[in-house]
Amino acid sequence: KAGVTQTPRYLIKTRGQQVTLSCSPISGHRSVSWYQQTPGQGLQFLFEYFSETQRNKGNFPGRFSGRQFSNSRSEMNVSTLELGDSALYLCASSSTAPTNYGYTFGSGTRLTVV
């Protein structure tokens, strides 16, 4: 079956702009989590959605937001982009709630803010 699909793979944005990233989970998976990966901070949890509800949120400013649709696809949005937002944004899906079987990650969206 198809894995977790993230689009786009690469993005270049200008400081101050906003961006929307998309994630399609594995079919049947209802939990979607987002992570930010940077060389300096490693992998950090952004938020997690299950059945269109945000269940958990990490320690990121309000400029970072997300949502989940009825088909479990998720989007995350970053407004007023800063240079420090340049990172690999990873989406992971899981089938159980609460998850006990790990997450399947997508290949990520590489965001560069200039």
Add this chain to the structure above:
Amino acid sequence: GESVGLHLPTLSVQEGDNSIINCAYSNSASDYFIWYKQESGKGPQFIIDIRSNMDKRQGQRVTVLLNKTVKHLSLQIAATQPGDSAVYFCAENMVTDKLIFGTGTRLQVFP
């Protein structure tokens, strides 16, 4: 942030040798642990997991050991191959469903 990412420690091993990658986790309440492998340009790939009621679990060429007393996790890779070269992360999971990742270890396999 909750995951501290500094420069990655590197483990260099010869092809065919066994590799041991270590990880210290942060929360004694964590009840589920996962090892991930990340290759350049890709997302983390699940390798093996273990619950807190176990201290050892084996997969194909991989073994995870859990020592709850000292909050330590290790990944053993038998007969390491060039395709095993990657960054390896441990992750801990609490009932909140949030994964907390370790800093990662770069594994380099040389012939």
